[in-house]
Amino acid sequence: MTDQQTSSTSNSSHFRLLVRKILLPLGAFIVVVGLIADFVFTKVLTQYAELSNSYKLARLEDDTRLLNEIPIFGPSISRNAYYCDSLGTNYYNYSMENAGFIINELLLKLESDKDKTTPIIIDFHFRVMEMDSQGSSINIRTYLPFVSKDDRVRQFLKENDRFRPHQDIPGGRYFGVYSSYVKDYLAEVYQPRKLYHKGGVFNKEAPPPEQMARNIEKRRLDGPRPFTYAPDLEARLEEIIRANPDRLFLFIGSPRHYSIQEMLPNYDDMKGWGKRMQERNDNVRVILFEATYPDRYFKDTGHLSLEGARHFSGQLRRHLQQLGLYYTGEESAPVWPEKPADIAVVHLVE
Amino acid sequence: MLFNSFEFLLFLPATVVLYYLLPWRVRWILLLFASYLFYASWDPKYLLLIMVTTATTWYAGGRMAAIKDKEKRKPWLLGSLLVNLGLLIYFKYTNFAFESLEQITQLIGMDYHAPELKLLLPVGISFYTFQSLSYSIDIYYGRTRHEKHFGLYALFVAYFPQLVMGPIERSNNLLPQLKREQFVEYDRMVQGLCKIGQGFFKKLVVADRLKLYVDEVHFLGDSGVSGPLAVDGVAALISAFFFAIQMYCDFSGYSDIAIGTSRLMGVELMENFKKPFLARNISDFWVRWHISLTTWFMDYVFVPMGGYTPSLFRTSVNLLIVAMVTGIWHGASWTFVIAFGFMGVLMVSRVLYIMIVEKWLKANNLDSKLPSIPGWVQILSLFVTFALSTTYIRASSIQSAHILLGKIFQPGDWILTVQNIVLKNGQFEFGLCLFSIFLLFLSYLVPFNLKLGRYSLAYLMGIFLVIYLFGYDGSTDFFYFQF
Known part of the structure; x- marks a missing residue:
């Protein structure tokens, strides 16, 4: 045998040994673990942890039930602001952390695809019309269970450059985010400091005064955060609104901490934008709540606490009733009062 | 191409299998191609820089190896240092230098605004520059021999496992291994x-x-x-x-x-x-x-x-x-x-x-x-x-x-x-x-x-x-x- 033949034989025998003793068993192990984990997470954890965004998406996709449900869309500000039971039995808070325009747009499209006539609440805050940079606000774990089964979600991820080929592979798609699903599941079972209620998340206690003082200081140092909007985004939003003339779109400005209000230099522009939307669209109403709330109504400078959320949600219900915009869930074809000339501004006090 | 990417999961097994399938005399071509492909996955433009570094240090190394008198080797060493450190300094430190100058002038009350150059720091430039400079310096001191095979030397500079984040290898350790025929060994x-x-x-x-x-x-x-x-x-x-x-x-x-x-x-x-x-x-x-x-x-x-x-x-x-x-x-x-x-x-x-x-x-x-x-x-x-x-x-x-x-x-x-x-x-x-x-x-x-x-x-x-x-x-x- 020549040297070359000897080395070739040695190569192949070692390679066969490697495949038989390591690569094949390890490969089989990876496939089995991956498939079990995929099944458990797709069928159980992502569907039953009510506070997870995946659950919210699954709930929103389901067009066979909850036809009288009023959805609330927005970022964490609104997740902490709308306490659904104070509003009524048929409200659900679909707000997601960091949800900017693109996420709200997706959720609105899913909602408007349904054969429903209920109003839709959109939290009207100073970033509602901001496009996030390159889909950075997209928390991929929210969408992974739906990548292979909902073209709308798949398209959404592709448009925002968040789709990756491994997201199609069972067992591969959840890699790197398993613990975050478990986190949601455990948080729901064990709720020491927070209350999770119909999609909302509420801190049971307000922070100590010195912590709040620090938060306020930080907010001031962060500098002004003006309301901005882009005409193309406005057009995309109006397209959805106009495509659903039977649905009432309620833009609700939930209460802000005074330190945020101070840093909002063009609040009048924000009001003006709301007024224009209401003027241009018959099925839009804008209600802004300007609150003089004490610090204990806030979890931090950006979000309400449980006490604040309950107070605000109760007040919202009362004002919706006063304005004739309250939907009980009984009406199949609700009739709304004539559109007022101006937006509603409500001043809340403790 | 990050190690922790889906692409690398495909790239690595394909490279290893091909490596052992090819006759050992041509394996360096595969590894060099794979290394350049790996590096170009960040930005193909970066390849030009690594090629300049490779060419200059190899050429200077060859010239130094041909000269017995250490003093006469010095210009070639300085040339190699100048080109490669120059590239490193230009891409990595130009903006830093301008910013520092701006800060200093502001401290003494002058109104100087530094130009902001849009320089993209090439991935791993600090690592492969140091690796190739060590080759030049070692040749200068006579601590290593010049590698006459340009392709193998290029592989030494660009070897993909350690190209962008080290370990910064020395030619005495890496080059002989790249030249040697390697076999599939189960334990290894x-x-x-x-x-x-x-x-x-x-x-x-x-x-x-x-x-x-x-x-x-x-x-x-x-x-x-x-x-x-x-x-x-x-x-x-x-x-x-x-x-x-x-x-x-x-x-x-x-x-x-x-x-x-x-x-x-x-x-x-x-x-x-x-x-x-x-x-x-x-x-x-x-x-x-x-x-x-x-x-x-x-x-x-x-x-x-x-x-x-x-x-x-x-x-x-x-x-x-x-x-x-x-x-x-x-x-x-x-x-x-x-x-x-x-x-x-x-x-x-x-x-x-x-x-x-x-x-x-x-x-x-x-x-x-x-x-x-x-x-x-x-x-x-x-x-x-x-x-x-x-x-x-x-x-x-x-x-x-x-x-x-x-x-x-x-x-x-x-x-x-x-x-x-x-x-x-x-x-x-x-x-x-x-x-x-x-x-x-x-x-x-x-x-x-x-x-x-x-x-x-x-x-x-x-x-x-x-x-x-x-x-x-x-x-x-x-x-x-x-x-």
């Missing part, structure tokens, strides 16, 4: 896979998990210092500890993957980290941390400057200069100079202690009478000191680092609430951070380069399971890429 392949597994564990389970916490503390926000201003002193301290571990796991994880990947092709790279958090003093630490860089600076900067001399002053200056240069190598920012300058001061302090205090104690027979400091206290105190100094490395600005260190050193102002400790991601995520550190601690108990034998499969399955279930989204860059 398994060890390679285990090493890759360890690297992914460090990166995905520990570094990327801790990064979440550290990033929140260092969040820039609109003010540039939003995170540091918002967090409590206790979170700043925890973040310093976490970042030290993150940086270690990120970098040594990459090195492990590089070593394991190369081992699959029969090429042994040098170890870059040897359990640095078990070091008991700063000198010991630098013997264990980023070994390929510290030995580079020792061999090519510290020793030529005189190294450890009888003069304490001269030795101290040498140590401080090397520390500062190491800092500036890491990043074009004053924060790196401060962090590494501080470590240089620690090195000098240790030398002074050994040369003055210990000598005096011995001379007076007092050394045996003093109680010895327990090993764990030495280890812990060194870790805390190192971690605090890394606050400068992670901070986006000196101001940001000072805010955090100010908070750490004012424990009276700490507000010890659960929220202030666990931060936005909550108790579960914080618990996972601690759990990942615990797993790292367990891995420290395993002897270095332990041969697992028939337990290899179980080990690989275990490490896969841990990475699969506890790994964090594997799409983040390696921290050292910025260097």
Whole structure:
């Protein structure tokens, strides 16, 4: 045998040994673990942890039930602001952390695809019309269970450059985010400091005064955060609104901490934008709540606490009733009062 | 193409299989092609730079090898240094120099606005430049022979496992292995896979998990210092500890993957980290941390400057200069100079202690009478000191680092609430951070380069399971890429 033949034989025998003793068993192990984990997470954890965004998406996709449900869309500000039971039995808070325009747009499209006539609440805050940079606000774990089964979600991820080929592979798609699903599941079972209620998340206690003082200081140092909007985004939003003339779109400005209000230099522009939307669209109403709330109504400078959320949600219900915009869930074809000339501004006090 | 990317999962097995299928005389072509493909995946334009570095150092090496008189070799060495350090300085330090000039002129009341050049820092330029410069310097000193085969030399510079983040190899170690015919060896392949597994564990389970916490503390926000201003002193301290571990796991994880990947092709790279958090003093630490860089600076900067001399002053200056240069190598920012300058001061302090205090104690027979400091206290105190100094490395600005260190050193102002400790991601995520550190601690108990034998499969399955279930989204860059 020549040297070359000897080395070739040695190569192949070692390679066969490697495949038989390591690569094949390890490969089989990876496939089995991956498939079990995929099944458990797709069928159980992502569907039953009510506070997870995946659950919210699954709930929103389901067009066979909850036809009288009023959805609330927005970022964490609104997740902490709308306490659904104070509003009524048929409200659900679909707000997601960091949800900017693109996420709200997706959720609105899913909602408007349904054969429903209920109003839709959109939290009207100073970033509602901001496009996030390159889909950075997209928390991929929210969408992974739906990548292979909902073209709308798949398209959404592709448009925002968040789709990756491994997201199609069972067992591969959840890699790197398993613990975050478990986190949601455990948080729901064990709720020491927070209350999770119909999609909302509420801190049971307000922070100590010195912590709040620090938060306020930080907010001031962060500098002004003006309301901005882009005409193309406005057009995309109006397209959805106009495509659903039977649905009432309620833009609700939930209460802000005074330190945020101070840093909002063009609040009048924000009001003006709301007024224009209401003027241009018959099925839009804008209600802004300007609150003089004490610090204990806030979890931090950006979000309400449980006490604040309950107070605000109760007040919202009362004002919706006063304005004739309250939907009980009984009406199949609700009739709304004539559109007022101006937006509603409500001043809340403790 | 990151090691922790889907593309690399396909790229690596394909390269290894092809490598062994091809006759060994042409394997270098495959490896060179794969290395250039790997590098071009960031930006094909970068290839031009690496080719310039390869061509200039190889040509200068050839010319130096042909000249017997060392003095006459010098122009070629200087030419090689000039071109390659010039490229490194231009791409990495031009903006830093202009910004510093602007800051200095503003301090003295002049109104100077530095131009902002849109220079993209080529990935790994600091690493491959140093590797190829070591070749030029070694040829100059006659420590290595010139590689006449340009293709093999190009592979030495661009060898993909260690191209972008080291270990910074020497031609004496790497080139002979690249020339030698390699065979599939079961034990070596398994060890390679285990090493890759360890690297992914460090990166995905520990570094990327801790990064979440550290990033929140260092969040820039609109003010540039939003995170540091918002967090409590206790979170700043925890973040310093976490970042030290993150940086270690990120970098040594990459090195492990590089070593394991190369081992699959029969090429042994040098170890870059040897359990640095078990070091008991700063000198010991630098013997264990980023070994390929510290030995580079020792061999090519510290020793030529005189190294450890009888003069304490001269030795101290040498140590401080090397520390500062190491800092500036890491990043074009004053924060790196401060962090590494501080470590240089620690090195000098240790030398002074050994040369003055210990000598005096011995001379007076007092050394045996003093109680010895327990090993764990030495280890812990060194870790805390190192971690605090890394606050400068992670901070986006000196101001940001000072805010955090100010908070750490004012424990009276700490507000010890659960929220202030666990931060936005909550108790579960914080618990996972601690759990990942615990797993790292367990891995420290395993002897270095332990041969697992028939337990290899179980080990690989275990490490896969841990990475699969506890790994964090594997799409983040390696921290050292910025260097």
